[in-house]
Amino acid sequence: MKKEIAVIGLGRFGGSIVMELHDMDVDVLVIDSDENRVNEYQEFSTEGIIGDSTDEAMLKKIGIDNYDNVIVAIGDNIQASILTTLILKDLGVKKVTSKAQTAHHGRVLEKIGADSVIHPERDMGRRVAHRLVSSSVVEYLEVSHNHSIIEFSANQKFENKQISDLTLREKFGISIIAIKRDHDIIVSPDANTTILDGDILILIGTDEQLGLFEDKMDRLK
Known part of the structure; x- marks a missing residue:
C-alpha cells in the first residue's frame, strides 16, 4: 500500500520535498494559500488544495487525519506554522513533521506536539x-x-x-x-x-x- 503524505507550504523547501516524494512514487497532497504555487506543483502531486492551513474545518473536510505524515513546510509565517501544527495534532494526524525557522520556533513546535522538527537552514x-x-x-x-x-x-x-x-x-x-x-x-x-x-x-x-x-x-x- 502506497504511503500518503501531505505537504503544507510550497516554498523552496516544501516544493523540493514534493518533487522528491513524487520521484519516490509517493502519493502527495499539496496545500498552499497561493494558487500559483499549487498549480506549479500540480504535476508532482495527486491533489492540490488552495486554502488556509489554519482553517481547521477545511483540514477536517479533506480528511487530513488519514495521511501517514503531514509536512508543515511553512517558511515565512511562524504563527501559521505553529497554529497549523497544533491543529493537525488536535485532529489526530499520525505524524506531523514541522519546519522550524529558528531554535526558539523549533522548541515551541516540540512543546505543542510536533513529532519531528527539522531545521533545514541550520x-x-x-x-x-x-x-x-x-x-x-x-x-x-x-x-x-x-x-x-x-x-x-x-x-x-x-x-x-x-x-x-x-x-x-x-x-x-x-x-x-x-x-x-x-x-x-x-x-x-x-x-x-x-x-x-x-x-x-x-x-x-x-x-x-x-x-x-x-x-x-x-x-x-
Missing part, C-alpha cells in the same frame, strides 16, 4: 561548515542533540589497514557503522575488514568526539 549551515573545515568530510548529519554522523574519505593512513588497527573507538570514542565502497555499502563491518583506496567511512559519535577526530586528521595531512 542543518545545511552545519554541513557546509564541516566540509569547509575538513576537506576529508564529504557529508554531515546531526542525529540527536549532541550526536552526529559524518562521511569521511579514507586517506592514505587508512588504506590497507583493518578496522581493528585504526583503534578509532579507543582513541576518539567513535565507531565505523558502514563503509561506502564503489556502488556498494558494507553495513556494520567487522573488525577484520580492510580499508581500501576510495572507501568512504560512515562514522558516528558525539559532536566533540567527531570534532577531535577531524582536527587530528587535518593535522596529519
